[in-house]
Amino acid sequence: MSPSLPRAVPAQRPIPVRSGIGLRARHHDDLLRERPDIGWLEAHSENYFADGGAQIDYLLKLRELYPLSLHGVGLSLGSTDPLDREHLWRLKRLVHLSEPGLVSEHLCWGSVNGTFANDLLPLPYTEEALRHMIRRVGEIQDLLGRQILIENVSSYLEFECSEMSEWEFLAALAFESNCGVLLDVNNIYVSSRNHGFDARKFISHVAPVGVSEIHLAGHTVKPLERGEILIDTHSAPVCDAVWELYEFAIERLGPVPTLIEWDAEIPALDVLVAEAARADVRMERRRDIAA
Amino acid sequence: MTSLRELQVAFLDGTLHGYPAQISSLITAGELAPEARVAIYANNAREGFLQALAATFPVVERLAGQDWFRQTARQYMSRHPSRSGNLHCIGERFAEFLDDELRDTEYAYFADVARLEWGYQEVLVAADHPSFDLAALSSVSPDGYDSLVFRVHPALRLVESRYPVLAIWKANQPQAVQTSVSLDAGAARVLIIRREDHVELRELDAPAFELLAAFMRGATLGEAFELAADADETADLAIVLGRVVKLQALVDFEIRQST
Numbered sequence: 001m002s003p004s005l006p007r008a009v010p011a012q013r014p015i016p017v018r019s020g021i022g023l024r025a026r027h028h029d030d031l032l033r034e035r036p037d038i039g040w041l042e043a044h045s046e047n048y049f050a051d052g053g054a055q056i057d058y059l060l061k062l063r064e065l066y067p068l069s070l071h072g073v074g075l076s077l078g079s080t081d082p083l084d085r086e087h088l089w090r091l092k093r094l095v096h097l098s099e100p101g102l103v104s105e106h107l108c109w110g111s112v113n114g115t116f117a118n119d120l121l122p123l124p125y126t127e128e129a130l131r132h133m134i135r136r137v138g139e140i141q142d143l144l145g146r147q148i149l150i151e152n153v154s155s156y157l158e159f160e161c162s163e164m165s166e167w168e169f170l171a172a173l174a175f176e177s178n179c180g181v182l183l184d185v186n187n188i189y190v191s192s193r194n195h196g197f198d199a200r201k202f203i204s205h206v207a208p209v210g211v212s213e214i215h216l217a218g219h220t221v222k223p224l225e226r227g228e229i230l231i232d233t234h235s236a237p238v239c240d241a242v243w244e245l246y247e248f249a250i251e252r253l254g255p256v257p258t259l260i261e262w263d264a265e266i267p268a269l270d271v272l273v274a275e276a277a278r279a280d281v282r283m284e285r286r287r288d289i290a291a
Numbered sequence: 292m293t294s295l296r297e298l299q300v301a302f303l304d305g306t307l308h309g310y311p312a313q314i315s316s317l318i319t320a321g322e323l324a325p326e327a328r329v330a331i332y333a334n335n336a337r338e339g340f341l342q343a344l345a346a347t348f349p350v351v352e353r354l355a356g357q358d359w360f361r362q363t364a365r366q367y368m369s370r371h372p373s374r375s376g377n378l379h380c381i382g383e384r385f386a387e388f389l390d391d392e393l394r395d396t397e398y399a400y401f402a403d404v405a406r407l408e409w410g411y412q413e414v415l416v417a418a419d420h421p422s423f424d425l426a427a428l429s430s431v432s433p434d435g436y437d438s439l440v441f442r443v444h445p446a447l448r449l450v451e452s453r454y455p456v457l458a459i460w461k462a463n464q465p466q467a468v469q470t471s472v473s474l475d476a477g478a479a480r481v482l483i484i485r486r487e488d489h490v491e492l493r494e495l496d497a498p499a500f501e502l503l504a505a506f507m508r509g510a511t512l513g514e515a516f517e518l519a520a521d522a523d524e525t526a527d528l529a530i531v532l533g534r535v536v537k538l539q540a541l542v543d544f545e546i547r548q549s550t
Contacts, residue, residue, distance in 0.1 A: 157332075
């Protein structure tokens with residue numbers, strides 16, 4: 001199978017230093033009709049892996065209106081299986097078709113021996129896993145001919161064999177593979193509460209390698225017999241503690257393109273747009289202070 | 292020390308097959324036991340799978356009820372776990388699975404309803420193709436007709452069932468008026484095809500269905516006519532072909548050189 005390349009590639013539109021929203025199919029028509037004032041859109045790559053049809057048409061229309069970022073959830077980057085050629089081919093074709101300003105994936109794995117959990121599973125933070133991720137990120141960047149961003153995930157467990165912290169792992173990966181960092185502030189918060197680390201330390205450690213994008217989302221607190229665990233559900237507004245952590249992040253990093261993700265119990269478009277505006281207000285405030 | 296590979300094999304096995312005890316020694320306990328931590332991932336994987344399957348087969352879910360659907364989906368997941376990073380692919384073997392599970396029961400028709408829903412999903416994401424230039428056919432000399440091979444629209448599927456699956460499907464759409472469909476109402480041969488802005492489902496008669504099915508297998512017009520005549524020997528095949536062309540089901544043709 002070889003990629004079909006039906007269109008010439010005009011210059012891609014860079015992602016502006018503003019807030020954007022995650023693109024969901026139920027908002028396709030609303031976005032085209034209302035054209036709300038948001039900075040950019042981010043699509044889950046796999047939702048547009050089709051060979052043709054309405055979804056692709058929507059994406060191509062929307063990318064004429066808004067700068068677009070592609071965010072993968074299914075590449076299983078950290079798996080010890082060979083990379084899935086079909087998946088890569090579809091991603092490459094989509095990147096060519098939609099000319100996104102940014103392309104991202106996760107610091108995780110999701111499959112082994114060809115079987116997929118279709119989830120973002122945590123890696124052990126070992127030297128072996130780091131070397132493996134550096135190789136894999138290099139492979140993707142070579143194949144796509146561009147830099148990708150790697151995002152930290154929420155996690156509900158840590159592996160005994162880990163030799164470094166998640167933030168040391170992520171910073172080393174970015175430094176050595178030349179990938180960008182997509183800092184998910186909600187994921188940092190969720191994991192910090194679940195594992196008892198200092199979320200600000202995570203951000204401070206990663207800041208020097210540079211952060212190209214930030215994700216914000218809502219999570220769910222699940223009470224347990226003893227204590228509680230936070231689950232990254234993307235089904236709620238961003239909570240106050242995550243907004244505070246976001247403010248800390250942009251103090252360190254300066255304003256960064258920021259995405260509001262809302263993937264379950266998806267609200268009306270205006271709710272998402274209002275949530276995005278809250279991030280813009282914080283970036284504006286940061287600019288005022290800096291000026 | 293456990294290699295990354297060993298850890299991944301043990302973890303996924305534990306998560307998908309419910310034996311977290313095997314891997315608990317790999318996981319830091321903290322306030323919550325390792326088993327409970329793995330259970331969160333097991334639940335995520337299961338819920339993601341079930342939701343994606345329910346989104347692909349809403350009519351089967353509606354007919355069977357949520358409880359039955361969830362239970363069956365779990366069995367399906369353990370027999371046919373996801374083999375792709377793209378959850379849209381998981382339904383590929385669901386109809387076949389339901390065939391095995393429900394054969395000789397009063398619910399055997401669920402499998403064909405699933406076949407129809409999977410066809411619908413495939414048609415939604417299949418490739419586009421420009422429409423067919425009929426005029427080009429006039430360049431074919433009549434003695435070449437038997438060797439014509441038509442290419443069928445990529446966003447087209449056929450589903451044949453001994454049950455009235457299209458009527459069942461239509462009666463179970465969210466906006467449908469409540470009607471009852473008798474399972475004895477007869478067989479259905481359904482064409483599923485993507486149009487400009489919607490997916491069309493319609494029943495075909497036997498010769499048109501056989502003609503299209505033969506084209507999809509790469510048969511020549513001569514071979515396809517024989518199959519269509521087997522389905523209904525009284526049919527005027529030129530008229531049947533004309534109807535198939537009118538459905539915009541064909542997108543191209545070539546002359547197969549005899550070997």
